[in-house]
Amino acid sequence: MATKFPGLSRRSLLKGIGLGSAAAVASGSRPLGLAGIRPVGAQEQRLAKVAIALGTDPRTLMPNAIVDWITGVQIEHITDSALLYDPAEEYRIGPWLTTLSNVDELTWELKLVKPDIRFHNGRVLDASAFKAAIDWAKDPANESHYLERWEVMQEVTVVDPQTLRIKTAEPFPIMDQRLREVHPIDPQYLQEAGAQKMAEQPIGTGPFKFVEWKRGERLVVERNPDYWRNPVQVDRVEFRFIPEFSSRLSALLAEEIEIVKDVPVDSIETVNNSGVARIEAIPSSRINYVGLVNNREDSVLKDVRIRQAINYGVDVDAIIEGVFQGQATRMAGPLSQLNPDVNPEIKPYAYDPEKAQALLKEAGYEPGQLEIVMDAPQGRYPMDSDAAQAIAASLGAIGINVQVQYNEWGTHLDKIVNRRTGDMFYLGWGPSLEAYGTLAFLFVGDSTYSSYTNPDVEARIAEASKTIDPEARRQMWNEIQQMVYDDAGWLFLWQQHDIYGVSNKVDWKPRPDEFVWMGEAKPRTG
C-alpha cells in the first residue's frame, strides 16, 4: 500500500511523518540539534554494513568545494557542518558543531558546542578550522562553488579557540543558510597534505572515517568510535556507484545494497512485496512547477488572465492521484508546505474549467484558438514526462492546445537559461526550507528559472532580503507569496515525494531535506 500525504497542512504533514515539534517535545529536551541521534550503549546492536546505491561518484571529497547532492551526501558522512536543519524544530536551521548568534545587524558569531571535538586524526577542532574552510572556498584559485555564496562574509576573525566572528557589509538575514554549508577543515592537514590529497582522502569530525574510494566503484567509510556526539550504530557504510536505476533496484532485491533512492511509483509494489525490502516515502521540500513566461516580448502569458486560466484549468489533484499514485503533495503558492516560511493562508487554485474558459474568453481566445509550446525534461524529476502530458491534456480540455517538447536535461536547462523554451516549461527547485532560497533566486530580474517578472514582487523581495527582524521578514515573505499566487506567476504543482527502497534489516527514515545520513540508521527489529 502506497504511503500517501493528501493535502495536509505543513504542521500536520510534519507530524504525519513523525518529525513534528510535538514529537520533539514528547521526547524530552533537545540538547543539540538533530533529534534522530540517541545515546548508544555498548549493549546495543549495530549494523555491520549499510550499502547505498548512487548513480555516480562524488565529484570530489573536498568539503566546501562543490554544490551537488551526490557529492554532499557522501562528504557529510565524514565531515560535520557548522549548523544543520533540525527535525525537532520543523527543519529550521539549528546548532550542530556550533551555535549561531548575531551580535548586531552586521556581525555574527559561531560558537563551538563542545570544547573537545576532534578530527579523525586526533587534532582538536577549533574556530580556526571554520576560518580555514571559508578562506579556502573564497580563494578564487580553488574554484569553489561557495565562492559566490560566501562573498557576503567580508571579514572572518577567530576571536578565541571556541568563537568565530563574521562581519558582513550589509544586513544579511539568511546568514544561517550560508553557515549551514560550512564544513570545518583541519588547517594543518590541508597544509601538510594539500587540497588534492584532501579531495581524495578527507578527514573530518564526522561519524564515519574515510577508508577507501575506488573511483567508479565505491566509497567506503567506517564508524568513528570517538564521535563527539555518540558513536553511531553502523560499522561500515559503502556508497556503491550504479548508474542504471533498474540495476540499483536489482541490487536491493538481491540484498547486495540496503538503500536506493528515487524508486519509481510503478516499482513500489515490487519492493514492498519482495520480502527483503520496503518503501520509505516522504514528501520532499523540492517543488515542481510550470514556469509561465511573462517576461518575453512575444509571450501570450503576459496576460494574467491566461496564467490564471491555466491554474484553474489543470486538475492537479487528479494528476497527483493518477500519475503519481498519490506520491506527491500539492503546493498552493511558490513554496512547499514543508517550508517554514510558507504562507499558510494560501490555498491551492481550485480546479474550475468553466472559470478557466471564461478567463480565456475575456482575454480574447475562443476554445482551440490558443496554442502554447511547453518544454519538459525527461527523467529528471519523478514522472516528469507523464505529468507534462497530463498537464497538456488538462489544458486541452479547456481549449488550450499545448504541444509538449521533451528535452534531454542539459538541453532543457540551456533552453531555459537562454530563453528558448516555449511559453511554458516544467522545472523543479530545491530542496528548499526557507523563503529566500526560492523567492529571491527565482523571482528577480535575471533569473530565467521562473521567467516570471513582477516589479512589485521584486521590490518587496529586495526589502525582505535585508530585513533582520524575523517577524517583519516573515510578514514580507507571506505578502510576496500572496502576490505571486494572485498574479499566477507559475502553474503551481506539487512537492515531490522522495521514495526510497530500504532493506528490511535497516531501520532508517528519510528526511525532507534529502539528507541521506547513516548517522540515524540502526538495526531493524520486529
Added chain:
Amino acid sequence: MGRFVASRLASGAVVVVLAVTAVFFMVRLSGDPVLLFAPMDTSRKDIDEIRERLGFNDPLVVQYGRFMGDAVQGDFGNSTREQRPATEVVVERLPATVQLGVVALVLSLAIGVPLGVLAATRHGSVWDKVASLIAVAGQAIPGFWLGLLLMLLFAVRLGWLPTSGRGGVQHMVMPAITLAAFSTARYARLARSTMLDVLNQDYIRTAQAKGLAGRSVVWGHAFKNASIPLITMTGLEIGRLLEGAVIVEQVFAWPGIGWVTVQALLNRDFAVVMAAVVLFAVMYTLANLLTDLAYGRVNPQVRQS
C-alpha cells in the same frame, strides 16, 4: 611490411583526427556545459565568468585550434565535473573496458565459430536449426534487455551472481555474456555461410575422395579458407564491442570507459568526452591494423599485393 604498417598508421591518424573533429563540433553544439556543473542558483554574472575562464565564449574555430594544439601534446584539459585531468579520468577506466572486451571477444569466437561450423557441417539438421535460432536471438535481443534479464534470473532470483560491479570472475560472467551475445550470433552466421560455400568447393570433394578424416577436411582445409572473412569481421567486431561496452557498462556498473563517456556526455564534460573519443578511435584503428596484418598472414595474396 614496414611501409604497409606506416601507411596504415598514417591513414589511422587521419581517421582519429576526423573523428575527433566531428565529435568536437557536435558536443559543443549540444548546449552549455557550465549550466550543468555550476549549481542552479549560480548568478548569470558568475556563469558568464566561468564561461570566459574556460574559453567557452571564444569562437568555435578558436576553441578547436586550442584543443588540437593541446591534444597533440596529450593534454585534453581538465574534467569540469571532477576537476582533474581528463586523460587521467579516461585512462584509469581503460583496464576495465579492455578486460571486458577481450573476454567478450574470446567468448564470442569460442562459441560463435564452432557453432557456425557445426551448423554448416550438419546442414539442415537439428544442430543447424538450433544454431540459427541462437544466431537470430543473439542479434535480435537488445543488450540492455538481455543484461537485465540475466540479472533478474541469476542475481535476484537464484542469487548465484552479483548484480553489478567489478571484482572476481563472478562479476565478469553476466557483462561478458551480454556483450558477447551479439558478436557470437554474427560469428555463428558468418562461419556457417562461409563454411557452406567452402564445403561445396571441388578441393574439399577431392580431399574427401582422398579419404582424409572428416575433422581434417573441416578444420584443416575448409576452415582455413573460411576464416578469412572471420578475421575481417573481427576488426569490425572490436569496434562493435567498444560500442556495446557503453550499454553493458551502464547496466552492470562496470567501471570502464563506456560508462564514463556516457556520464561525460550527459554532463557536457567536453574534455572527458574528447579524451574518450580519441582513445576509442585509436583502439579501433589499431584493431583494424592488427586485423589487416593477420589477414595478410592467412592469405599470402593479400600480403603480396
